[in-house]
Amino acid sequence: MIKRVLLAIVWVSLSQVSMADEAALPSEQGFFEYVNQIKQEARAAGYSEETLEKAFAEAKFYQRSIKADKNQPEFKLTLDTYLPRAVPEWKSKKAIELYNEHRELLEKIGAEYGVQPRFIVALWGIETNFGGYTGGFDVVSALTTMAYEGRREEFFKKQLWHALTIIEEGHIDVAQMKGSWAGAMGQTQFMPSSFMSYAVDYDGDGRKDIWGSLGDVFASAANYLKSVGWRDDVTWGRQVQLPVDFDQELAGLKVKKSLAEWQQLGIRRLDGTDLPQRDDIEAAVVIPDDEKGRVYLAYANYDALMRWNRSHYFVAAVGYLSDRIRFPR
Template structure:
């Protein structure tokens, strides 16, 4: 570990020296045989980015966006090198669910979830009844996504999306998200300078991408704006509307942790394989305490093994599938489900 830290420190020092006097930091480019400085590279990228922004604005005008919208949206446009780095080098954590869940849902977060649930209980129950979504899941999503709205990201969404489109790796996707972001601005839901989100453009307390905003965001408080940044009603109703739209059921939970028999065929552990609880039980699957599964023939479930048979195993219900539509990560779904259970069954 000491070697890694020493190397990192040396790298940081070298980087700082480059920043102090970048004109002296030259390197040889084998493609053109010339010496270049990092300062020249940065200037070249900035010029290319500026040209790209100009072309984007013209394309937006051709699509029918108003000049006033573009003037506002691109007034303080920035190239986010950090967004490009994060997009290309998303971290891979070598964790198991048993080590991940305590990090994703520490005791303080479970306690805060219960506190927030009680604080907004009347509004949550009203929205939950209207959309057919149990309020504890709305709070759990809110807690996992943005720590109950306290961390929604500090990137300017238009700048982040423009940067990632310019980078070119997924240009078509990020350009489509940019057009949706411009529509959101043009419709007056949020001012460009207040339109903050993640490095990838996920916005507000629900962390909706602009396309999800356009499909699922709700103006619940009736003020003419779908404000997933500041309005609790809009935040909760938008989350509930998303879940309802992707097949949520309010008569079942998300899933349950189970035990597998030693001879279980792991090829059956797939979200596309659906069986009744009675069928799974006939194959030897039980609750964690060894007792029978609930006897409900109206529930189809899948077996999910996020790590291996020695780790946590779940029977995943329809709501598990719905949460996977929100974020296609078994760890994310398990964290939301676990936090919702902590709200339902406080310790």
């Protein structure tokens, strides 16, 4: 009986917190007034009336976007439990199948941009399950909602202006401009600013179509990586083992040393053998969890992937999937 009373008290308390959180969320009431304000600013910035009418004709207030932004989960996983979820066996097999299916196109793009095709496929797989899930949110509405919420208004307004430019340039119809709750778009999950900087019209149809054209999708991903310092003569990194007396102050992406220097400090491959003998590679020691978990030597391409998504777990998942493509079991 006492247990049930305590549970009831906890439930009521949580309900009150939940209702308080709900009350604190911006409402739909002022959203459309904000849309009118945004349209006025866009007109002043030179966007055409036709673009604005198309972009905001079906404007929606996405309370789900605001809730998702305020309640992003904190990771309670370790890499050892996260990687099997992010890269299950079926995804590895599908990655290999799609790599082989599109090998000619991937190798052509990889050679042109200096990016190993396996990484293009790995990014494609981790971001959107190879284009299977790109998000169902109207991008203009999602960005407008996030700007209206106010916590990062300037950032999301900047993204919104880029989205309007994408529409005005005719790259995608508004009805097909779908993405995540935060406005990440297409099979590459580019934010509109990344689209403007890195998207490529590879198939030459006059549109940069990261939603439907695999040539544009693959080339845009490769162009992004090339632009942020990708090297096609090295891999992303490797899992290693640390000596028992390793100085934890040396861990982190800011500390770069040659492989020979890390070798002298006692770091070895995971199987205990020596590190590669290459003088042209500098690396950092990355410990995403703690010294008891996975430890990586991170090469320049690790840094490039961190530019795509500043999450060690994301980079590890992309790297792991790329290795599965390279070394199928």
